[in-house]
Amino acid sequence: xxxxxxxxxxxxxxxxxxxxxxxxxxxxxxxxxxxxxxxxxxxxxxxxxxxxxxxxxxxxxxxxxxxxxxxxxxxxxxxxxxxxxxxxxxxxxxxxxxxxxxxxxxxxxxxxxxxxxxxxxxxxxxxxxxxxxxxxxxxxxxxxxxxxxxxxxxxxxxxxxxxxxxxxxxxxxxxxxxxxxxxxxxxxxxxxxxxxxxxxxxxxxxxxxxxxxxxxxxxxxxxxxxxxxxxxxxxxxxxxxxxxxxxxxxxxxxxxxxxxxxxxxxxxxxxxxxxxxxxxxxxxxxxxxxxxxxxxxxxxxxxxxxxxxxxxxxxxxxxxxxxxxxxxxxxxxxxxxxxxxxxxxxxxxxxxxxxxxxxxxxxxxxxxxxxxxxxxxxxxxxxxxxxxxxxxxxxxxxxxxxxxxxxxxxxxxxxxxxxxxxxxxxxx
Amino acid sequence: xxxxxxxxxxxxxxxxxxxxxxxxxxxxxxxxxxxxxxxxxxxxxxxxxxxxxxxxxxxxxxxxxxxxxxxxxxxxxxxxxxxxxxxxxxxxxxxxxxxxxxxxxxxxxxxxxxxxxxxxxxxxxxxxxxxxxxxxxxxxxxxxxxxxxxxxxxxxxx
Ligand SMILES: Cc1cc2nc3c(=O)[nH]c(=O)nc-3n(C[C@H](O)[C@H](O)[C@H](O)COP(=O)(O)O)c2cc1C
Ligand code: SF4
Ligand code: FES
Numbered sequence: 001x002x003x004x005x006x007x008x009x010x011x012x013x014x015x016x017x018x019x020x021x022x023x024x025x026x027x028x029x030x031x032x033x034x035x036x037x038x039x040x041x042x043x044x045x046x047x048x049x050x051x052x053x054x055x056x057x058x059x060x061x062x063x064x065x066x067x068x069x070x071x072x073x074x075x076x077x078x079x080x081x082x083x084x085x086x087x088x089x090x091x092x093x094x095x096x097x098x099x100x101x102x103x104x105x106x107x108x109x110x111x112x113x114x115x116x117x118x119x120x121x122x123x124x125x126x127x128x129x130x131x132x133x134x135x136x137x138x139x140x141x142x143x144x145x146x147x148x149x150x151x152x153x154x155x156x157x158x159x160x161x162x163x164x165x166x167x168x169x170x171x172x173x174x175x176x177x178x179x180x181x182x183x184x185x186x187x188x189x190x191x192x193x194x195x196x197x198x199x200x201x202x203x204x205x206x207x208x209x210x211x212x213x214x215x216x217x218x219x220x221x222x223x224x225x226x227x228x229x230x231x232x233x234x235x236x237x238x239x240x241x242x243x244x245x246x247x248x249x250x251x252x253x254x255x256x257x258x259x260x261x262x263x264x265x266x267x268x269x270x271x272x273x274x275x276x277x278x279x280x281x282x283x284x285x286x287x288x289x290x291x292x293x294x295x296x297x298x299x300x301x302x303x304x305x306x307x308x309x310x311x312x313x314x315x316x317x318x319x320x321x322x323x324x325x326x327x328x329x330x331x332x333x334x335x336x337x338x339x340x341x342x343x344x345x346x347x348x349x350x351x352x353x354x355x356x357x358x359x360x361x362x363x364x365x366x367x368x369x370x371x372x373x374x375x376x377x378x379x380x381x382x383x384x385x386x387x388x389x390x391x392x393x394x395x396x397x398x399x400x401x402x403x404x405x406x407x408x409x410x411x412x413x414x415x416x417x418x419x420x421x422x423x424x425x426x427x428x
Numbered sequence: 429x430x431x432x433x434x435x436x437x438x439x440x441x442x443x444x445x446x447x448x449x450x451x452x453x454x455x456x457x458x459x460x461x462x463x464x465x466x467x468x469x470x471x472x473x474x475x476x477x478x479x480x481x482x483x484x485x486x487x488x489x490x491x492x493x494x495x496x497x498x499x500x501x502x503x504x505x506x507x508x509x510x511x512x513x514x515x516x517x518x519x520x521x522x523x524x525x526x527x528x529x530x531x532x533x534x535x536x537x538x539x540x541x542x543x544x545x546x547x548x549x550x551x552x553x554x555x556x557x558x559x560x561x562x563x564x565x566x567x568x569x570x571x572x573x574x575x576x577x578x579x580x581x582x583x584x585x586x
Contacts (some may be wrong), residue, residue, distance in 0.1 A: 086552040087514045118450070125461075125498045126510070126554055128567035161448055166457050167498035169552060181455030182482075185495040202451060240516040240557035247558045282515055314515050314557075328518050332552055 004233050005219045006212070007250040008100030016133040018140030021101035027146055029221040030108045034154045037221075039070075042113035046217065048225035050233060054091075055081055055172075056208030056281070057385075058298050068197045070115055070206050077201045078119040079112050079181065082134075082211040083165055085124060087282040087332060088312030091236035092211040094248045096123075096130040099215075100137040104160070108146060109221060111158045114207045118159055121211075122177055125165040134162055152329045167338035173384045175209050176338065187338045188384040212236055237296065239265040241315035242272065247330030253293035257287070261315055272317040277401070280309025282329050283389030285396035286322075306392065321416045322401040323408055326394055327355040333390050344387030347378040351390065358405060361412030368405055370396040372398055434477040438466045442481045452482050469500040495498055499552075505540040505547035507585045509533075510564040513550045516557035521574070525561050526550055528575040532582060546585060 014020045021027070033042055043286055047062025068076065080103070084092040095103060107119050123131045138160060141147050149157050163181060165171050171180045175189035178201050200206025220228045232252025239259055240246040245266030257279060261267065268274060276286045279296060285306035286412035287294070294300050298308045316325065334348035349372055354367050382388055398405065408414060434442070441462050445455040459482060463474045470478075470493050479486045493499045498540075507539045511517075511526045526537065529548055533541050537550040559571030563578065565585055573581065 070461055084555045085553060088516055089553070090555045093555040124555065125496075126551070126564060128564075129569065146490050163454075164461060166496035167494050180450070180457065181454055183453035183482075183492065185492055217577060238557065240560060241519050246516075246560070278515070312557075314519075316519060320519065325515065325518075328513070328515060332514060336552065403430065 004250050006095065006102065006135055006215050007235060010094060015099045015101070015370055016136065016137045016140070018101065018144050018146075019198060021099075022144070023418055026101050027105055029218040030105045030146065033109045033221050034112055034152055034156055039115055039258070042109065042221070045225055046113070046220060049220045049228050051213065051216050051220065052235070052298070052330070054212040054310070056086060056105060058308065061209065064197060064209070065110070065114055065207060068114055075118075075204050076114060076116045077177065077206045077210045078107065078114060078116040079196070079201060080107060080119065080121040080211055080214060081119055081174065081177060081205055081208060082123045082127070082130070083173065084176060084303050085169040085172050086310045086312060088238060088240055088278060088314040089242070089281055089310040090238045091128055091248050091311070095212060095215050095236075096127070097133055100133045101141065101327050102215045102218060103211050104137055104141055104146075106217040107218045108151070108158060110207060110214055112207065116207065117157050120161050120163050120181060120201070122163050122165060122171075125167045128189055131162065131164060138162065154342055156254060170338045172195055173386065176384070178206070178344045182420060184337070187340050190383065235311055238310070238312040239315070240313070242268055242317040242320070243315050244269060254297040254300070256293050257296050257313070258292040260296060261292070265315070266409060268315070268317050272319065273320050274315070275320050276316045276322065277317070278312070278314040278393065281312040282314065282393060283330065283385075284309050284344055286400070287396070288400050305396070316354045319416065322397050322404050323355060324356055324414070326397050327352060327359055329393055330355060330390055333386060337386060341382045341387055343378045346381050347374050348390060350374055351394065358408050361408070363405075363409035365409060367409065368398060368402070409424035432477055433467055433471065433473040434463055435466060438462050439477070439481060440476065446482055453484065455482060456484065456489065456492060457496070460499055468506055469503050477499060485568040503544070505545050507546045507566055508548060508549065509585065510549045510551040510554070512552070512554045512560070512562045514553035516553070520560040522561040524574050524575050525563065526580050528578045529582070532579065
């Protein structure tokens with residue numbers, strides 16, 4: 001297996017100290033970028049690397065930077081999305097706690113590449129330890145002259161402000177995040193015209209990237225686009241649920257689900273069989289044992305009607321009741337909906353009511369069609385992707401685990417744990 | 429100015445925050461955090477002080493504060509125990525942990541103990557699913573919490 005890039009030092013003690021990061025070659029890529037490369041060189045390099053945003057949508061990072069207008073004299077901002085909240089996702093937190101300077105170095109390079117002099121890092125409110133480590137790291141980096149005025153004697157200025165959120169999943173959506181950063185409720189803006197790249201923070205062009213996305217940048221500069229690509233290119237999978245070695249797994253993008261789950265995450269607990277998996281956070285359509293040989297990349301998962309999303313892999317074994325998992329999933333999006341769009345606000349309420357009644361033993365046969373119909377009506381008409389989050393996993397569950405819903409409706413009870421449903425092979 | 433509750437220290441922190449952003453409104457969330465840290469919740473007086481310090485309307489500040497789940501507009505326990513009940517934690521026994529804590533504290537999720545000291549909340553994914561089930565006791569994260577470990581954890585908060 002090739003050497004790790006992003007996770008190489010993550011979790012070793014003292015990584016928030018600037019001396020420690022510098023000792024292992026930290027800020028060398030940024031120094032080279034500022035002293036030897038032009039902003040255009042850097043944008044071209046990131047484009048050539050093929051890096052796609054790691055916040056969930058997978059937008060090509062180089063193209064995002066190129067699309068950001070760079071008129072001389074205009075104010076531009078960089079905003080880092082460290083609001084990580086998609087269920088099952090913990091790679092940003094792992095990087096922030098484990099090696100925070102890596103992200104800060106990415107911020108410095110990205111700011112220079114986009115000629116930005118003011119950056120904000122929006123850190124999720126509940127991420128107490130991560131915020132503290134970032135704060136310490138930033139303080140140390142300022143003291144060493146990596147931020148502030150005339151950085152490393154190059155004449156480039158950059159100030160970075162850490163900003164704490166206050167408990168709202170919806171604020172991870174980029175335009176809601178900007179609203180929140182401007183001191184308002186976290187409700188999305190209408191695109192167009194409010195694409196962050198052109199009309200972002202305070203109406204100015206804004207480069208908005210996920211925290212992991214920026215952590216890739218120093219490695220791209222250090223290795224060059226081709227050298228970086230030779231690592232896979234790498235991606236961080238957050239693997240959790242019913243596996244024996246959960247954690248962040250840095251692997252070449254496109255590693256098959258089976259290998260990720262059964263080799264890298266240690267497989268299932270003794271005596272258990274595989275049942276289903278969310279391959280890209282809880283808004284991705286769930287997949288079953290027959291899909292385990294699928295490469296976990298953007299295109300392969302999209303072909304199955306699912307998605308790579310935030311690359312959060314939540315594994316479920318035969319002790320799992322799928323209708324109950326769907327109820328938890330729907331409740332989450334119901335509670336986090338900002339309420340602006342009717343299908344998102346009302347659809348999630350109806351669906352959770354129907355799932356309640358099925359799980360309480362009062363389900364009706366028509367309920368399955370009813371849920372499918374509501375899910376269809378929620379698709380394609382919402383202001384942001386939160387409203388589109390429930391239909392894929394719910395409809396996939398109704399397709400692959402219809403019998404389980406039917407059992408609940410007919411018998412009025414759950415028998416999953418006592419009589420495990422054999423889900424077609426794939427043993428741990 | 430009536431009913432000022434924020435201390436000089438909090439107000440000067442808010443003034444510092446205001447100057448840390450290109451526009452004062454951006455300091456609202458951090459200012460509300462500072463006010464809540466001091467008062468324990470966002471009382472109408474605290475909201476009024478924040479509004480005045482940032483030059484915003486009180487109704488606007490209340491509306492914003494009410495949107496975010498970490499802000500409390502009514503009194504709650506100083507100590508906050510947050511139990512993640514989202515998928516990975518749910519799959520790994522979070523319901524038992526929550527149940528045990530409810531029992532021990534004599535509250536339902538979302539309630540503060542009778543002595544007013546501890547708020548128990550069921551919360552969404554805390555971004556630490558590899559440690560499921562996860563409990564956040566004030567600012568400290570506890571990993572792989574069992575029902576028995578939940579008891580010990582309460583000892584640390586009391
Ligand atoms: C409801 C919702 C929640 C989101 N939460 C996050 C998040 O926590 N972190 C994140 O980086 N992106 C999140 N996104 C995606 C962002 O809108 C945006 O695409 C991303 O931050 C852009 O960065 P990237 O290009 O580097 O991926 C979310 C999107 C939606 C619709
Ligand atoms: S889809 Fe849902 S969360 Fe998104 S803007 Fe509409 S109501 Fe708000
Ligand atoms: S599901 Fe509990 S921390 Fe993610």
